[in-house]
Amino acid sequence: MHVQLEELWMDAIEMKVGEQIVNYLRKEHPEYQDIEKRQKKLIKDYPMLLKVVDGDGTVTLNEKEHYTCYIPR
Numbered sequence: 001m002h003v004q005l006e007e008l009w010m011d012a013i014e015m016k017v018g019e020q021i022v023n024y025l026r027k028e029h030p031e032y033q034d035i036e037k038r039q040k041k042l043i044k045d046y047p048m049l050l051k052v053v054d055g056d057g058t059v060t061l062n063e064k065e066h067y068t069c070y071i072p073r
Helices: 002-028 030-045 047-053 063-069
Strands: none
Touching: 002 030, 030 047
C-alpha cells in the first residue's frame, strides 16, 4: 500500500514539474518556441499525426490519409 501511494505521488510530481518546464520553455526559449510552431504546422497539414501525439502511438491511415501524407504540398 505504501509503495502504491509513493508511486502515485511521484507520478503527480512528475506531471507538475513537466508542466512547469514546458511553461518556462514556452516563455523563455526561442528555439523551443520555433519547434512548437513547426509541430503545430505539421499537425495542421497532417491531422492524422494527432493520433500519434495524443494517442497510444499507433496510427492506421485510410486511403485518402495515406495518399495525402506523401503528396508534396
